[in-house]
Amino acid sequence: MMPVTISxxxxxxxxxxxxxxxNIAAILSQRGKEVYLIDLDVGGADAHILYGVFKPSATLTDFLTGSQKHLHEVSTRLDTFYGLNLIVGTGETLKTANMSYATKKRLLKHIKMLKGDVVILDVGAGTSLNTLDFFISTDIQLCVSTLDPTSILDFYRFLKLSTIRKVLSSFLSTDEVSRALSQKDFQRIDEIFAFAEKIRPDARKKAENTLNGFRPALILNQVRGESTLDRLKLKHVVSKFLGITLPELGVIPWDEMVFEAIRSYMPIIEYSPGSKAAVALSKIADSLLEMIDTQIA
Known part of the structure; x- marks a missing residue:
């Protein structure tokens, strides 16, 4: 059985x-799942630091460059964190920071071959094609944002381009619809559907079917005070312009203990399990477990 993948x-x-x-990777491991966390933040990989791992014996670079043939061979098992399997990120060379299409396909194939229950991909921030492709490739997608105005703007742009990329994935890259869609800028998803239909009658239905299964879940972080109105506005905008619902998986309140945990090179759920942020993350992980069980069923 293939693992459930989460980006x-x-x-x-x-x-x-x-x-x-x-933190979610550590919690799911604590809950008894066999978990792999892969740091795909190419060029800015730092997840290992949060576990106090400073000199990993292997990294993703070893797999991408062919030094190791199998992805599990570059994983580090963290016994102090419930047996979590960590694949440390890369970015040390221009080759790995700018991986080719063939390399990306090989990596995605091997991710599905990992012998675990759950694989979590920490994809890079922003909207590079590799980042978008890693994000949309999984069974479950999680989006993290703060309520800072610039963060919300960048979050919307990320979600918009992810949605468009997901629609494009329903067509072969050599397909006439894919070529035409790739060359045009869209502000709304219904514009894509209408444009696709002009090119080929069956294209609209195919694009709509692909999008039906695309339901990224929102996690709001560093939230201070009451934010219900801002959250409702954000979800309304996403629904209106992108044509997708945006379920909220959880809210993590502002918590100074988080920064103390980071400075101590520990996940907050280990450093201060009773803190506000740790409690919120545990609730998010519990909700995620329900989604994982649904995928398995």
Whole structure:
């Protein structure tokens, strides 16, 4: 049986994406799941630091360059974190920081071959094609954002381009519809459907079917005070312009203990399990477990 794959992405750096991914990976391991966390933040990989791993014996670079043939061979088992399997990120060379299409396909294939229950991909922030492709490739997608205005703008841009990329994935790269869609800028998803239909009658239905299964879940981080109105506005905008619902998986409140945990090179759920952020992350992990069980069923 293939593992359930989960991607964690964000529109910009500084939202706490890696914090969320690393803590959720540890919690799911604590709950008895065999978990792999892969740091795919190419060029800015730092998830290992949050576990106090400073000199890993192997990294993703060893797999991407062919030094190791199998992905599991570059994983580090963290016995102090419930047996979590960590695949440390790369970015040390221009070759790995700018991986080819063939290399990316090989990596995605081997991710599905890992012998575990759950594989979490900490994808890079932003909207490079590799980041978008890693994000949309998984069974479950999680988006991390703060309510800072610039973060929300970048989050919307990330989600918009991810949605468009997901629609494009329903067509072969050599397909006439794919070529035409790739050359045009869209502001709304219904524009894509209408444009695709003009090119080929069956294209609209195919694109709509692909999008039906695309339901990224939102995690808001560093939230101070009451934010219900801002959250409702954000979800309304996403629904109106992108044509997708945006379920909220959880809210992580602002918590100074998070920064103490980072400075101590530990996940917050280990450093201060009773803190507000750790409690919120545990609730998010429990909700995620329900989604994982649904995928398995």
């Amino acid at each position: 964690v992405g964000s529109g910009k750096g500084g939202t706490g994406k890696t914090l969320v991914a690393s």
